[in-house]
Amino acid sequence: MRLNELVDNQGASRTAKRFGRGPGSGKGKTAGRGVKGQKSRSGVAIKGFEGGQMPLHMRLPKRGFNKPNRAKWAEVNLGRLQTAIDDKKIDAKKMIDAKVLVASGVIRRELDGVRLLAKGELKTKVEISVAGASAAAIAAVEKTGGKVVLPKVEPEPVKEKG
Numbered sequence: 001m002r003l004n005e006l007v008d009n010q011g012a013s014r015t016a017k018r019f020g021r022g023p024g025s026g027k028g029k030t031a032g033r034g035v036k037g038q039k040s041r042s043g044v045a046i047k048g049f050e051g052g053q054m055p056l057h058m059r060l061p062k063r064g065f066n067k068p069n070r071a072k073w074a075e076v077n078l079g080r081l082q083t084a085i086d087d088k089k090i091d092a093k094k095m096i097d098a099k100v101l102v103a104s105g106v107i108r109r110e111l112d113g114v115r116l117l118a119k120g121e122l123k124t125k126v127e128i129s130v131a132g133a134s135a136a137a138i139a140a141v142e143k144t145g146g147k148v149v150l151p152k153v154e155p156e157p158v159k160e161k162g
Helices: 079-087 098-104 136-144
Strands: 074-077 114-117 127-129 147-149
Touching: 074 098, 079 114, 079 136, 098 114, 114 136, 114 147
Parallel strands: 074 114, 127 147
Antiparallel strands: none
């Protein structure tokens, strides 16, 4: 067998249908788009348009509120942290913070802060400084003899009425 003898299997490839190439092609003149109107032209963008009727996405009730400046957390699971410690990417004897996690490749970037979550199992005693942590994650770290350092949040002063 030679390279010039290689051929596709029968029916494996089809020639492209050429639109607007005369009446004999079966897709001549209007190229299957019908006659006149917006949809027969190029550059049509009428995704949710329903002929003047109120579109479905506008008829459905809207609920809730999406906070535009909501904090985006870089989430770290305990299991992922343990894997990095086992692979010698993180030194468990030193304080672990966001910069250490980024440098070791546990998280890609810091975002608005790192949040520690309890998925997985932690076997090593660690001291970790994060912006937030779930109660279960804090309990799991403290169970191994470690410590979770969270930033201090001062309560807002109560405004008096009047």
